[in-house]
Amino acid sequence: MRFSFLALLRQAFHPDVPWTRQWRDPEPKSAYDAVIVGGGGHGLATAFYLASQHGLTNIAVLEKGWIGGGNTGRNTTIIRSNYLFPESAALYDHSLKLFEGLSQALNYNVMFSPRGVLMLAHNHHDIISLKRHVYANRLSGIDNQYISAKAAKAFCPPLNISPRIRYPVLGAALQRRGGVARHDAVAWGFARAADALGVDIIQNCEVTGLMRDAGGAVRGIETTRGAISTPKVGVVAAGHSSVVLERFGLRMPLESFPLQALVSEPVKPIVPCVVMSNTIHAYISQSDKGELVIGAGTDQYVSYSQQGGQHVTAQTLEAICELFPQFGRMRMLRNWGGIVDVTPDRSPIIGKTPIEGLFVNCGWGTGGFKATPGSGHVFAHTMATGAPHPINAPFGLERFASGRLIDEAAAAAVAH
Numbered sequence: 094m095r096f097s098f099l100a101l102l103r104q105a106f107h108p109d110v111p112w113t114r115q116w117r118d119p120e121p122k123s124a125y126d127a128v129i130v131g132g133g134g135h136g137l138a139t140a141f142y143l144a145s146q147h148g149l150t151n152i153a154v155l156e157k158g159w160i161g162g163g164n165t166g167r168n169t170t171i172i173r174s175n176y177l178f179p180e181s182a183a184l185y186d187h188s189l190k191l192f193e194g195l196s197q198a199l200n201y202n203v204m205f206s207p208r209g210v211l212m213l214a215h216n217h218h219d220i221i222s223l224k225r226h227v228y229a230n231r232l233s234g235i236d237n238q239y240i241s242a243k244a245a246k247a248f249c250p251p252l253n254i255s256p257r258i259r260y261p262v263l264g265a266a267l268q269r270r271g272g273v274a275r276h277d278a279v280a281w282g283f284a285r286a287a288d289a290l291g292v293d294i295i296q297n298c299e300v301t302g303l304m305r306d307a308g309g310a311v312r313g314i315e316t317t318r319g320a321i322s323t324p325k326v327g328v329v330a331a332g333h334s335s336v337v338l339e340r341f342g343l344r345m346p347l348e349s350f351p352l353q354a355l356v357s358e359p360v361k362p363i364v365p366c367v368v369m370s371n372t373i374h375a376y377i378s379q380s381d382k383g384e385l386v387i388g389a390g391t392d393q394y395v396s397y398s399q400q401g402g403q404h405v406t407a408q409t410l411e412a413i414c415e416l417f418p419q420f421g422r423m424r425m426l427r428n429w430g431g432i433v434d435v436t437p438d439r440s441p442i443i444g445k446t447p448i449e450g451l452f453v454n455c456g457w458g459t460g461g462f463k464a465t466p467g468s469g470h471v472f473a474h475t476m477a478t479g480a481p482h483p484i485n486a487p488f489g490l491e492r493f494a495s496g497r498l499i500d501e502a503a504a505a506a507v508a509h
């Protein structure tokens with residue numbers, strides 16, 4: 094990014110408006126020291142940390158569409174670190190801590206807003222499960238507390254805690270440090286900062302194949318804009334990671350599902366925090382523009398179509414109207430879907446592959462936005478040094494052979 098006074102002025106008054114020219118638009122070079130496949134938040138964050146922490150600046154991010162046009166620009170921006178197992182809690186809290194200083198680190202307002210995340214309990218099983226998460230989080234030094242239904246209503250006044258509804262609210266877990274951020278600003282912030290360090294961000298460039306040397310190690314990649322030599326490739330392609338890796342000759346333990354969300358017409362501030370319910374497949378927050386941001390569980394069938402079944406969103410809206418009856422007459426403005434890549438244990442895969450020089454960062458399923466800075470940070474370490482960072486060491490592909498799974502199905506919070 095080349096700064097101009099006008100651009101700075103515009104950023105000051107319209108931090109949420111995309112600048113017309115935020116970074117260079119280079120042609121791909123014929124060789125790089127490392128290449129990232131996928132220009133979502135995770136790929137861009139990886140490039141930023143490779144350049145800023147490891148001094149690797151002759152690198153490129155290749156994106157088949159436009160940066161942030163995948164799940165990064167489609168998610169509902171919930172950030173929290175209240176996962177059950179110490180390995181996951183460490184990973185997600187590493188990311189939450191990076192989010193806390195991200196606007197300063199990138200010199201770009203990512204609108205991180207730690208307004209609190211409430212997870213509702215509707216039955217005895219939910220109470221036991223949420224309390225288990227609260228105790229486990231506290232043992233890992235992570236803030237989380239179990240509160241009564243009355244206290245949940247005090248924290249979120251529009252919440253309906255009538256005992257007469259189909260799934261009454263019996264209590265809730267509250268992580269006060271959790272919240273939301275602006276998703277596209279996270280992608281743009283990382284892109285602009287990486288570009289300023291010399292990283293080439295190349296859009297409209299699909300990676301189609303892998304080139305290997307006689308010993309089988311990575312020697313380059315094939316793309317729709319020509320072949321590129323490189324000894325290191327990191328695949329960070331979310332719902333399409335298994336497609337890319339199959340092209341490279343690797344079969345991954347991943348399934349891809351549509352996940353949908355929708356927003357209402359904008360209204361004055363009414364929902365002060367994030368409210369989630371896994372049991373009734375619904376969650377809600379309010380964007381700074383005033384839209385209610387509502388999301389569903391995944392569709393039940395695998396698919397690569399970026400839209401899901403209408404019955405899934407209809408059921409979600411029924412649940413929202415029961416929890417917030419006053420929203421029953423609001424109009425919904427847009428709905429959309431993204432493709433999420435789900436592993437058998439609902440935890441990500443971050444590490445080396447059996448092919449020398451090929452690294453993978455995928456399997457974030459329904460919950461990778463919150464991990465964007467942390468994921469990029471530890472993956473950059475892994476790619477730069479050839480060995481995992483202690484935080485991502487438990488998340489390697491080997492776990493599917495050894496059986497050391499990290500089953501976060503309950504903490505994933507969105508029904509799959």
Ligand code: FAD
Binds near residue numbers: 169329433
């Ligand atoms: P992406 O942003 O999808 O980036 C991957 C990129 O790879 C894409 O831009 C794609 O075009 C590119 N690509 C694919 N194939 C190729 C190729 N062959 N060559 C070049 N480029 C390629 N997570 C949360 O933590 N909180 C939430 O509230 C939340 N809500 C969600 C709601 C919805 C509706 C959805 C769909 C997801 C949600 N998630 C949430 C999950 C989160 O969005 C993802 O886990 C995260 O954004 C993944 O980031 P990424 O950078 O890995 O993927």
Ligand code: PYC
Binds near residue numbers: 169171172505506507
């Ligand atoms: O992981 O918190 C989450 C989430 C919320 C909605 C989708 N994913």
